[in-house]
Structure formats: structure tokens, C-alpha cells
Amino acid sequence: MRKILVIGSGKSTAYLLKYLLDKSVSENLYITVGDLNLDQAKSLIGSHKNAKALLLDVFDSPSRTLAIKDADIVISMLPARFHIEVAKDCITYKKHMVTASYVSPEMQHLDHDAKANNLVLMNEIGVDPGIDHMSAMQVLDRIRDKGGKIILFESFTGGLVAPESDNNLWNYKFTWNPRNVVVAGQGGAAKFLQEGAYKYIPYNRLFRRTEFLEIPNFGRFEVYANRDSLKYQSVYGLDHVKTLYRGTMRRVGFSRAWHIFATLGMTDDSYTIDDSENMSYRDFVNAFLPYSPTDSVELKLRHQLKIDQDDMVWDKLIELDIFNPNKPVELKKATPAQILQKILMDSWTLSKTDKDMIVMYHKFGYELHGKQHQIDANMVVLGEDQTYTAMAKTVGLPVAIATLAILNGKIKTPGVQIPITKEVYNPILKELENYGIRFQEKEVPYLGYNPLNI
Numbered sequence: 115m116r117k118i119l120v121i122g123s124g125k126s127t128a129y130l131l132k133y134l135l136d137k138s139v140s141e142n143l144y145i146t147v148g149d150l151n152l153d154q155a156k157s158l159i160g161s162h163k164n165a166k167a168l169l170l171d172v173f174d175s176p177s178r179t180l181a182i183k184d185a186d187i188v189i190s191m192l193p194a195r196f197h198i199e200v201a202k203d204c205i206t207y208k209k210h211m212v213t214a215s216y217v218s219p220e221m222q223h224l225d226h227d228a229k230a231n232n233l234v235l236m237n238e239i240g241v242d243p244g245i246d247h248m249s250a251m252q253v254l255d256r257i258r259d260k261g262g263k264i265i266l267f268e269s270f271t272g273g274l275v276a277p278e279s280d281n282n283l284w285n286y287k288f289t290w291n292p293r294n295v296v297v298a299g300q301g302g303a304a305k306f307l308q309e310g311a312y313k314y315i316p317y318n319r320l321f322r323r324t325e326f327l328e329i330p331n332f333g334r335f336e337v338y339a340n341r342d343s344l345k346y347q348s349v350y351g352l353d354h355v356k357t358l359y360r361g362t363m364r365r366v367g368f369s370r371a372w373h374i375f376a377t378l379g380m381t382d383d384s385y386t387i388d389d390s391e392n393m394s395y396r397d398f399v400n401a402f403l404p405y406s407p408t409d410s411v412e413l414k415l416r417h418q419l420k421i422d423q424d425d426m427v428w429d430k431l432i433e434l435d436i437f438n439p440n441k442p443v444e445l446k447k448a449t450p451a452q453i454l455q456k457i458l459m460d461s462w463t464l465s466k467t468d469k470d471m472i473v474m475y476h477k478f479g480y481e482l483h484g485k486q487h488q489i490d491a492n493m494v495v496l497g498e499d500q501t502y503t504a505m506a507k508t509v510g511l512p513v514a515i516a517t518l519a520i521l522n523g524k525i526k527t528p529g530v531q532i533p534i535t536k537e538v539y540n541p542i543l544k545e546l547e548n549y550g551i552r553f554q555e556k557e558v559p560y561l562g563y564n565p566l567n568i
Contacts, residue, residue, distance in 0.1 A: 182209055194216060204235070240512060247534050258351070270362065286364065299317055387450060396411055492554055
């Protein structure tokens, strides 16, 4: 049997493992799931005859290398910073590797060795990055193949709560790593290209520079800019494009309220708060406000940030119970971001009956035969439950499909890569349609860059 090693059995692996197990008989596969949480791994594979769970510590070199040596291909579903040791072993023992994470500089340094050993090290093959690359490149290449010149490209993705489970004022719940949500946008100004001019948005203004879009049947959303929209400019072949803008989608009103946390400094992850373990939620909020012997924490916050008591933003803050003097932080030497994350997880964790939603939107502007054209494309995927989420589906299925394609010799080009070639994206996008992951495209009059209708 052909052996697949999956390292990590976190939230994004449910669909990945289901796909491989469903294909295990017809494709002659045996799947080993290695994780420190053996019970979690076992729960995802059940009693399937073509799979086993393995207690695996990625930092234990002997057991890691033994597991990798025994595999034909390796899937790493670990946190991004842990992939590199797995990748080095894959080079040493001549194994292909697949991961959904961004290509790190350390990973890119393995490109020469991967090519020398005829190995595919496929990265960024989840949802964002992943499906965004593949769906964008498919349309961009199609336009270029018929002689069109790309003048505008915009792309936005959101991991959100499904409409039927949207029952809080923020219209949001955690569908992926909460830490990444809390610290999003930090580390430099957001950078993008608008009508030929470079634009920058510093972090302290990021959540007040939002734009709006409509998704048919799902209503209105807002977007804020990703940190570096130009990261893939050359990769996508868009060196001469006039507008290039990538961002994150939320329901309208989320960013204005989130701006409160960013302004106060609650999303900062660069220092720790003294005596944080003995703080209450109320103490935490008060730590960022001026001293007053008479004014309440609520009054000080409203005054400091000029929030009216009948403002919906205020209702959103109240809903999070952040002024509760009886809720302890219980985190020792915690950063503000870590404390804020704990507070938010009280309210924004998916319940067993909740469903999530992935929304993606692309806008393509191009010139062809002297005329300007525009294509709008959107994808909406709804989750089934707390385990088989839309996030797990859109991350796990592309990883699984790519893994099998590499194993079957359908993806042959070696090296450290992302899924931007026809060899990779055409068959994967076609198969994803069988699982309800498809884009709706529409030709519309060219609007250019229009912040109120992007």
C-alpha cells in the first residue's frame, strides 16, 4: 500500500482525512496520523482499517524521522513555524511534502535541493492561501490566453459564521486560529496599489479604512486591507497592473468596533502585563484608561473614545462582558493580545450546533481589443457542524487532492512551490466543484476602483 503520513490532527484536518480514507481502497492508501494528542487523531480516523494514529512529537527527531522514512508522501498540518524540520527530513529521505502554510524564507531555501531530488514541496494549498491562488490564476491566465491585458485585480476572503448561526452583535465567531484574528494587520502599514499609485494604511487607521461589497444571496460585507497586497504581484504576473488590492472580509460594522481595541492597545502582543493573573476583565480594560477617583471604567472609556451610550459599538462592547469585575483573566505574564483573545473566546467560540462560512471574492479588470471589461467572481462555502467546518473543508480538501495528484504523478514539476500553474490548479479546482466548492462568475460593466462598489 502507498503510505501517507499526516502530521497534525487539528481543526483543519477533518475533511482532509475523510477524503483520503474514502479514497484509501480505490487508491491503495494507508494513512498514518501523527500527533501529540492521540485521542484527537483517533477520533478523526475511527476504526478505519486503512489508517492508524501515532503518538508523534515533531521535536523528537528519532521518532519524526522514522515516521517520515516510512511514508511515501508527507502532509504537514502543523503550525507554520514547525514545517521546516519536517521539510528538511523530506529532502533527506526523498519524500514529497504538502502543506497549506505560507512559504517561509527557510522553506524557500530548500528549493534547490527539492529540484535536485525531483521532489514536490507544495505549499499554500489551503483556502487563503490556496484556493485564492488557484481561482485567481485560472481567470488571469484565461484572460491573458485570449490576448487580454490585466489592469485591475482585487481579492478578499473571510472566515465567518454562517447566517443561521450568526447570533451576536459582532456577526462574528472564531472559525480558525483566534490568535491570528487578534493580531491581524500588525507589523507594518498595509500596502496596495490603486490606479497606479502606491497606498499605505498604518495599523492605527486600518480598521477605519474599510470598503464595501455585496455577495448575491448573502448580503453586504466590509473589507480591510491585508498587510501587503503586493506580495504576489510578480508571482501572478501583474507587474504592470494599475490596481492590486487584497483584503479580509467581515460583516459591516465589525471593523469600526474592532478599532476600539486597536486604539486602546489591547491587540498589542509585544509586552506582558504585570500581575495579569490577578486581574479581572474590568481591571484589564481599566489598565488602558486614565486614572480618575470618581469616573467609572465605562464612563472613562466612552469619554476617551467618544462613544455615545446609544451607539451600537457600545452595545457590542457590553455584549463581550469586558466590564465584569468578577471574571478573572487567570493568565500569568500575559500580553494584552493574549488577554483580549481569552475574553473574546468566551463569546466567539463555535458551539456544537454552530456552522461557519467561507466567503471569497475576486474582481478582474482587463482590456481586450480596445475595450475595458470586468469579471466578478465569488465563492461561498457553508460548514456542516463544529467538526466538518467550511474552514476545514476549504483548507483540507485542496491539500488532500494535491497530495493524491502528486502521488499519482499528475503534479510532476519539482521544487518548493505554490499552486499557480495550470498543471496544479485546473484538476484541483475541477475536483473541488464535486464538493460544492465553486466560483460564480459574472461579466459586468467595468467600474475600475470604486470604494463603494468594489
